[in-house]
Amino acid sequence: MQAEIITIGDEILIGQIVDTNSAFIAQQLNKIGVSVYQITSVQDDKQHILKSLREAEENADIIILTGGLGPTKDDITKKTIAAYFQDTLIQNKAVLKNIETLWEKYIKQPLSQVNIDQALIPSKATALMNKVGSAPGMWLEKGDKTFISLPGVPFEMKALIEQEVVPKLQKKYKFPFILHKTLLTYGIGESNLAAKIETWEDQLPKHIKLAYLPNLGKVRLRLSAKGNNKAEIIQEVDQQIKLLLPQIEDYFTGFEDQEETIEAAIAKKLTLKKQTLATAESCTGGKIAEQITAIPGASSYFKGSVVSYTEEIKKEILKVPKALIAKHTVVSAEVAEAMAASVLQLFSTDYAIATTGNAGPTKDNTTEELGTVFIAIATKNNVYSQKFTLGQPRIKVINKAVNKAFEMLNKEILKNR
């Protein structure tokens, strides 16, 4: 059972937006046992969409389209689907009612003709009710194959996938079980890691697939397996992991749950222990705080941050002694540690992270090599730091520093179990 995702829109093909919808849909499909064969992004062009529908129908059992369902003239998905199914568009009463309700609640203006026309769908389609927008999802069948068309606005698409598409797919088909398990390693390159575990890799059974995903200082190892016997698959993969772990113990830091980022793992632990965190960020510019607060409930463990982007703020708000900066420069272990200790005290928290570095592209007044970052962790009993040389460009330095900061904090929290 395979799916193909087709994302429609010139904005994708000119690079004006990054297509994030496909990744979300692929994740949700994998969770229920549907593999994605291919993701195809096509233009707002009738012939191109028709061609991609024909090809997808050959490749896959489930075809999910997103985009091109808006009320304006450049939105042609609905008409094109009607043409593909040799069908006509008719008004769907339930969809119209839904649009009227949304308009009463949020827009508070009378419906225009284009708004009313949003309720037109192919006569062969079942409407999937969009509770957060005016474009309905559509579900069409052709033999055993299912075609699903969804709006391209991410939160509308997400709500429809979760509330409508997944339950309906599970009702219609019987899917196998897919398992992905990803191990996180830090501190070893991809090729050295591959050399280290070669014997183990060579004995892996054919139906368990291994992938290496290197990124910004970490290499993720993903094991994937698929089959009808869920218990057996879980057991087999677990057994392989048991064989693998002793060989990578110096580098292994944990499992990556697709839902669970390292900041989510930290969030869980801090919430459970009723402990709190603050950050003092220089080169990471608030990105650590931002990733922490992206998770609902952050206010129960995260008190806040001082983003000290100038020397003056480090001195005045964080009370880093002038003499210390003069002696070591702002990009130093000493200043990172002083920042961490200061924000811990200022915000009265159990943990604090501080970052200082030169992300580039210029070195400004620092003596350290471009891309050097010092990260400090402070607790009530201790403060320490680590130096990282993260190269260039700027964006890589910032992202790597954020990863490293979370990694250091996670280790510190684990120590205090």
Next chain:
Amino acid sequence: MQAEIITIGDEILIGQIVDTNSAFIAQQLNKIGVSVYQITSVQDDKQHILKSLREAEENADIIILTGGLGPTKDDITKKTIAAYFQDTLIQNKAVLKNIETLWEKYIKQPLSQVNIDQALIPSKATALMNKVGSAPGMWLEKGDKTFISLPGVPFEMKALIEQEVVPKLQKKYKFPFILHKTLLTYGIGESNLAAKIETWEDQLPKHIKLAYLPNLGKVRLRLSAKGNNKAEIIQEVDQQIKLLLPQIEDYFTGFEDQEETIEAAIAKKLTLKKQTLATAESCTGGKIAEQITAIPGASSYFKGSVVSYTEEIKKEILKVPKALIAKHTVVSAEVAEAMAASVLQLFSTDYAIATTGNAGPTKDNTTEELGTVFIAIATKNNVYSQKFTLGQPRIKVINKAVNKAFEMLNKEILKNR
């Protein structure tokens, strides 16, 4: 002249990563006059890659592949390309030299066989030297068609596109000129906007394409045109914009440069005027600071931020009076304004932004509706705020609030010209 982008990797098809490479490549190609016909993401599977190469060769003149060039067993792109070109892999001396240099500088370990094998490329290929990683890019020709294979690691791919691929393409082909101009509008829905400009839209010449891009409180209008006479295209599009502007003047806020986000525009203005900025962020959790500091040179105008994620920090660090919070609750115009005024003073800046709101999913101790955000702007002479009702989910509230904050700040800076 059309291109197709093929991104290779199971991690894309299971939704483990979002494919950001395609958008970057598409942007760079558009800039030099190459349209992208299709973006296709395929599995690490020889037959699937071969099939996508055959199809791309039919659709496009330039085929760019990314991914699958690593040193491990799941990386099969190189072998597959050799098979497609009925070619064999041979060691490229210059590539090997490059790998040796990188290893001496960064890895400081002897080369292993897998590292050496990174220098194997198809005999018919020209190597594109990767100065930041061990996997070389490859350039192959078949008649008039060009096939380019690049590593999937984003910063390696980017460096190769900019330094090797774009110059070589411009040398080989003569491209037309492509122009995209995007107008930003705020405060009007897609369908109302479409109704308002219908007459203008209907008179647009066929070769100028209009697209509506609605997202989080703004609608972008994109005009696209393509042709050999650059001056003529620019003039035609400008003329159409002149006709359009009077009809949308209540909503139009500026042009979107693909390079220039609103925070980049703010950065330019503040740098030029030697003025400074600080933020006090509650519900946005540091995201405003993070987006500002993502831009090189931020330290010349951005002093920093206080992320005050709890009531306690609002009182203690930002000195928001206890009585004010008690009277109005933390999610109020009064508290937003007090935060902005306080951080302006604390950091001695010319401008300050503050945000406070309930991003959800729960309302906590506030009385305002879920998704309510107050954003305040402070200057030396003035402080004021605006209330926004941004709905749900959390991530949408945060992102919309960040957009609105930049919009308010930009307007304030423009006022003070």
